[in-house]
Amino acid sequence: MHKLARLGMFAIAATLGAASAAHAQFAKPEDAIRYRQSVMFLQAQHLGRIGAMVKGARPYDKDVAVANAQVLEQLARLPWQAFGAGTDQGGQTRALPAIWKDTAKFEGEQKKLMDNTSALLKAAQTGDLGALKQAFGPVAQTCKSCHDDFRKD
């Protein structure tokens, strides 16, 4: 399938999640909480692997960079569906009330992560470590700024 079509499908999934019946997709709030935490744990692992190359802790390998960037691009679309109404409690969560109050800002962070991981994948595909470094920063920065505003310390 064409890449844009694939992205479109994920956009549909993300929209379904964000806009309607998101919480209803999960049997209970606890599942939604575990879902988004699972995605974010995977994101941290895969971003860490690219980070290790960017920081020189591991040798640069284009294939490894692309494979991890690809997973990150897909994962970036997933967690938002799990922040539906009623999922601010029901399990151990560090989600702050701001998520459900400042929705526009939270959705802005979501879009930033999706855009920045797409850019990271493109950078990885060039095979240029400099380009990878440049695209890595904005992804890591988006994790941080979103956590600063929307996650308990």
Place this chain on the structure above:
Amino acid sequence: MHKLARLGMFAIAATLGAASAAHAQFAKPEDAIRYRQSVMFLQAQHLGRIGAMVKGARPYDKDVAVANAQVLEQLARLPWQAFGAGTDQGGQTRALPAIWKDTAKFEGEQKKLMDNTSALLKAAQTGDLGALKQAFGPVAQTCKSCHDDFRKD
């Protein structure tokens, strides 16, 4: 990017994980355990959404089926890298020793899941609920047979 190229990238990621230095990708065995459990939780959620349509608990929606099948196809490639040597303990895990003893059989189950989720995606794309039902069974069955042999009750 062409779909086969994308699949190729994931195949590379899977091979990297399965064949070499898999455990070394994780800072500690606990992370590997959490990684594979995170992936499998996501798999259960996304398969459950297709299952709900297959069983008639939710109205059939082609776009929802495709979006979830697409996530499942990608996720099917991920958990295996997290079963490296030394990850049989170090966290709460139900992984059985058979994983590291009967490697060929375990890898056979991995391949079955990857093949069956690819088939599920193709079936979802047809827009035919009958085709979706037919492709759903083998995926659910692979989860079960792998858990029967390789996961504690």
